[in-house]
Every structure is written in C-alpha cells, then in structure tokens.
Amino acid sequence: MSITLYNYVLSGNCYKVRLLANLLNIKYETVAIDFHPGKEHQSEPLLKLNPAGTLPILVANGQVFTETQAMLVWLAQQHDPSCSWWPINNANQLAAVVQWLGFSSRLSATIGELRLHSMLNNTINIDSAQHGAKICLRELESHLTEQRIIGQQWLTGDQPTIADVACFPYTALSPDAGIEHDEYPLIRGWLHALRSLDNFLTMPGIHELHELGSTIRDKT
C-alpha cells in the first residue's frame, strides 16, 4: 500500500494526518511543500492535484484526498481493525464523531486563521475570528465538563477517536493565535491526555510547558 502526504510542517491540518498515522503506526511518505514563502501549494502541479490550492493532500493507492477529515476517515477505516478510532459499529458514537469533525472545521476557520495571520500576516477579520475562537473553546470546555460528569475522558466516549485528533491541533495551538488555556482546565486535561497516548507525535508550536505548569498548579 502506498501513501504519500504532501506536507507542510507548520500546518495544523497536515499535522492531524501525521498524528493519526503515527498513533496507528501507519507507514507513509511525505513530500515537503514550500507553503511559505514559496506558495508551492498554489503552483500548477499542486493545483492539478488539488484545485482548491490547500494542504494537506494525501495520495493513497492512487486515490487523491484533499479534505483532512476524509484522510482521517480513510486512514482509520483502513488501519484500525478495532474500529475504535472511527467507530463504524456504533451509530450514535459515529454521528457524534462526525459532529466533532465539523466542529474541527470551526477551529480551523478561527484559531487556524488567526495563527496564519500572526505567522504570515494573512488578511483576516481579527475581531470576528477571536470571538469565534473563544466561543469554540467555551463550547469544548463545557462539553468536556459534561463528559467528565459521565466518566468519559474523550470527546465521544471512553476511547479517543479521529474527532479528538481533528480537534487537538488548533486547540493546542490557540496560544499562537493569542488565546491562552488558563480559563479552560478541562481542555488542558484533555490536551494532556492526548499527549500521553502511545506514539503521540508533536509538532513545532505545540507548547508543553504551559500545560504542565497548569497541571501542577491544579494539583496544589
């Protein structure tokens, strides 16, 4: 089986794919794309693969995927015999996973855009993105609080799924967008649980010290 990821190391969406591949021990190749400053993702050869001009792009056995969520579904469905990361045998949980995949798009559209603005000076409506980002984080905190009450550590149950993977990067990276995690203790705990998974893979910009500090603070 041949899997190739067109990758940019600082892209949160590319990282979702690398993270899941690592967690599931999936072998793949990467093609490094000069996203910045080269804008190679908008060059002719890349636009032939993905007319939307975005990364990541995944080519798996000749099939081209241009949406991160589809890549996560495909990787989990192909490589997770336990069906826990993409729980196809449980309709309620499966629908909840899809719901949180949708939520991950809101994180990309707010925190992701703010991060691109602070890193690359992209033009965006900062107030609206910050407002949207805070609404997302409050919603996530409140959901994790409800999950904690019913004894579940993850977004949709007592096992992590691709929904947790999809929501992790931009939540973890929100300090890059100027939004710290101090007000969100349950989010900090969930981020920490994700980092503690076997085969967790980090990326540049995913801070550790802040959360560890918070965990220690919470215990005292």
Ligand SMILES: N[C@@H](CCC(=O)N[C@@H](CS)C(=O)NCC(=O)O)C(=O)O
């Ligand atoms: N709908 C796509 C969007 C991916 C996306 O927006 N990727 C960013 C990088 S993280 C991108 O390529 N942006 C294009 C640009 O800023 O020029 C997906 O979910 O995979």
